[in-house]
Amino acid sequence: MWHPSHQVGPTCQPPSTGAPPPPIEIIQYCSLTCGPEGLWGPHVSESAEDLHPAAAAHPLHTLSLVSPPPRKSPKKKKPTTASSFLHRRRAKMMLPRLHLLLVVVSALPLVSVAAGVGGEGFCSAEPSASRECSGARPPLYWKVTNPTLAPAHLQDLPGFTRSVYKRDHALITPESHVFSPLPDWVNTLGAFLISPAIGAHFTMYLAKMHDGSKSALPPKGVERLIFVLQGSILLSEESGNTHTLLVDSYAYLPANMKHSVISDEVTTLIIFERRYTTIEDYHPDLIVGSTDKQPLLETPGEVFELRKLLPTSLPYDFNIHIMDFQPGEYLSVKEVHYNQHGLLLLEGQGIYRLGDSWYPVQSGDTIWMAPFVPQWYAALGKTKTRYLLYKDVNRDPLM
Numbered sequence: 001m002w003h004p005s006h007q008v009g010p011t012c013q014p015p016s017t018g019a020p021p022p023p024i025e026i027i028q029y030c031s032l033t034c035g036p037e038g039l040w041g042p043h044v045s046e047s048a049e050d051l052h053p054a055a056a057a058h059p060l061h062t063l064s065l066v067s068p069p070p071r072k073s074p075k076k077k078k079p080t081t082a083s084s085f086l087h088r089r090r091a092k093m094m095l096p097r098l099h100l101l102l103v104v105v106s107a108l109p110l111v112s113v114a115a116g117v118g119g120e121g122f123c124s125a126e127p128s129a130s131r132e133c134s135g136a137r138p139p140l141y142w143k144v145t146n147p148t149l150a151p152a153h154l155q156d157l158p159g160f161t162r163s164v165y166k167r168d169h170a171l172i173t174p175e176s177h178v179f180s181p182l183p184d185w186v187n188t189l190g191a192f193l194i195s196p197a198i199g200a201h202f203t204m205y206l207a208k209m210h211d212g213s214k215s216a217l218p219p220k221g222v223e224r225l226i227f228v229l230q231g232s233i234l235l236s237e238e239s240g241n242t243h244t245l246l247v248d249s250y251a252y253l254p255a256n257m258k259h260s261v262i263s264d265e266v267t268t269l270i271i272f273e274r275r276y277t278t279i280e281d282y283h284p285d286l287i288v289g290s291t292d293k294q295p296l297l298e299t300p301g302e303v304f305e306l307r308k309l310l311p312t313s314l315p316y317d318f319n320i321h322i323m324d325f326q327p328g329e330y331l332s333v334k335e336v337h338y339n340q341h342g343l344l345l346l347e348g349q350g351i352y353r354l355g356d357s358w359y360p361v362q363s364g365d366t367i368w369m370a371p372f373v374p375q376w377y378a379a380l381g382k383t384k385t386r387y388l389l390y391k392d393v394n395r396d397p398l399m
C-alpha cells in the first residue's frame with residue numbers, strides 16, 4: 001500500500017539514476033517497489049483507457065502513473081513545432097493537477113487500506129512493509145495532521161474511557177468493568193455496576209459463571225431478578241422444582257425465597273437486587289419468563305415498544321422494562337421523575353441525555369439515573385435499540 005512515508009527518506013530512491021529525483025519521481029520509485037509490474041505508463045494518462053488494466057481498476061494507484069518514466073540520457077532539445085508546443089503546454093497544465101492528485105493521495109492512504117483497494121498484489125502491504133520501500137519513519141509530527149479518530153482506536157488509547165460518574169447519573173462502559181469473586185458464590189466473578197454507594201437503593205451487577213459455578217443467596221429481606229445475557233442456567237427452588245433459563249429469559253425471586261442457580265457453560269447474567277419494601281397483605285410470587293413472551297404495552301404519546309418483565313400489581317416494588325426503538329425514534333417526553341433507573345443497553349446505539357450532558361452510547365453500556373435527573377434518548381444506530389431498565393414502582397415516595 002502506498003504510504004505517505006514513501007515521500008520521504010533517503011532510501012526511497014531509484015537504485016541507479018544518480019541525482020535525487022524530484023518528489024513526484026520518489027512516488028514513482030515507491031510505486032515500483034510496491035507494484036510487481038511497474039504500472040505507470042510513459043506519459044500522463046487522462047483517462048482510464050490509457051492505463052494498465054490493473055491500474056485502471058484501482059484509481060488510487062493510477063496516481064503512480066502520473067510520474068514520468070525513468071530518465072534516460074538527456075534528450076536533445078527539439079525545435080518547437082506547433083504540435084510539440086501544444087504537447088508541452090498540455091504537460092504544464094497537468095502539473096497543478098498532479099500536485100492536486102499528490103495531495104489527495106497523501107490524504108487517502110489509510111482510507112485505501114481500509115477499503116482494501118490494494119489487495120491484488122501491488123501496494124497492498126501493511127505500513128510496516130512500506131518501510132521496505134522508504135526505510136524511513138513517517139515525517140515528524142505526522143500524527144498531528146493525521147490524528148487517530150476511529151472509535152475502535154480510542155478504546156486503545158491509554159487511560160481513555162467513556163465512563164462518567166456524576167452526582168445524579170453515571171455511564172459505565174465495558175472497558176471500565178472490574179470483576180472479582182462474588183462473595184459466597186462458587187466459581188463466579190461479579191462486577192457491581194450500580195450500588196447504594198453511588199446513591200441508588202438497589203444493586204445491578206454482572207455475574208460471569210461457567211462450568212461448576214453456583215450462586216449464593218442474597219442478604220435477608222432482599223429480592224432478586226436474574227436476566228440471562230449469555231449461556232444458560234438451571235434455577236432450583238427449595239421445593240425441588242427446576243427451571244432452565246436461556247438467553248433473554250429471567251427469574252424473579254421474592255425476598256427470603258431459597259433457591260440456587262448453577263451453570264455448566266460460559267454464562268453472563270445481569271442481576272438486580274433491592275431490599276423489599278413490604279405492603280401489608282401483599283406477597284410477590286416467583287416469576288420465571290422470557291422477554292419475547294411478554295405482551296407489548298400501550299405507550300400513549302410515545303413511539304417506542306414497551307414490555308414489562310414483572311406484573312404491574314402492588315406486590316412488586318420494582319419492574320424491569322424492555323424498551324425497543326427503531327433507528328431515528330426517540331423519547332417524546334424529556335423525562336424528570338422521582339423513580340430511579342438502572343439501564344443496560346442490550347442492542348443498538350444512540351444518544352442519551354442525562355442532566356446537561358449528552359452521551360453517545362451503545363450496546364454493553366450501563367447507565368445509572370438518580371431520581372429527578374432529566375433524561376432523554378434518541379436511537380441513532382442503523383439497527384434498533386433495545387434497553388433493559390430497572391424502575392422502582394408501586395410505592396409512595398414517602399414510604
Ligand SMILES: NC(=O)N[C@H](N)C(=O)O
Nearest residue numbers: 321323335375376389391
Ligand atoms: N429513561 C427512560 O427510558 N425512562 C422510561 N421511559 C421510564 O421511566 O419509564
